[in-house]
Amino acid sequence: MENVIILGSGCAGFTAAIYAARANLSPLVLGGLESGGQLMLTTEVENFPGFPEGIMGPELIANMRKQAERFGARFDDVNATSFTVKDKHLELGTENGVLQTKTLIIATGASAKMLGIPSEKQYLGRGVSTCATCDGFFYKDKEIIVVGGGDSACEEALFLTKFAKKLTIVHRRDAFRASKIMQDRVFANKKITVVWNSAVEEIQGDGKKVSGVTLKNIETGNVTHLQVDGIFIAIGHTPNTRIFGNQIKVDDHGFIITDKHSHTNISGVFAAGDVQDPVFKQAVTSAGTGCQAAMEAEKYLERYI
8 A cells, every 4th residue: 555656757746756755655656658748858948947057858857756766756657547446545557457545646747739740759859849938948030830729829929929030820720719819919910920721741850950841721732831940839738637537527628627735626636737737837837736736645644544
């Protein structure tokens, strides 16, 4: 019987592990199939406090793991496949058998929806990004595109105009799905051009960085080439909550609903990071909620177990 199992090995999961381990709870961290979270797909992180020169995403994650390990956290990269609530404990199914725990911290993150073309994987972190706040600074005076048509895409585009020389929004439809106020802001911004009824067919580059994209008009079939330095994909995120079914309450977009203390609707189950954050999606906010979840799990164990 474990005191704490932490699902996820990104900023939220490892911060929870640090706090739980320092509380002598000997947490078990299940890293899952996407070990390290979204920071493993990022090159340089410049907005995490304490690193004035920036730090590589994978290095930041590795440091967090070492820190948690130093205090007694344990790790297994096994993937959780099922979740069951028992009378006085929780059970997680894995490929290696069933684990029992008194408390659970869900830090499984949210996966950015991608375009589904091979070249986007090749250039992820090398000109293809899913986070304007994370990577926008690297595109000063560059030409970039944002793919999408909802509020997120419009917000990313407006933010990126602080850096970009020219920005093009590529949208599959002939109208945005974004709110009226966001659309008005986009249309009023002179740096932004919109290409309607179009999809990215291919991403070009020299193997190290992006140089352009091929666009296909969905209605006419016409193919055009656009020279760009970067592509920001903003077509939404999918929270990684599949194993919980309908047992844990989520919002209309699938993000876990928590109170201000990281509690879910199930006693002893807490959530942290992008899996419960549809708004900020930052490494530092994930770390903060990971801390909260671990401290609340400790309190729960003291009071109820």
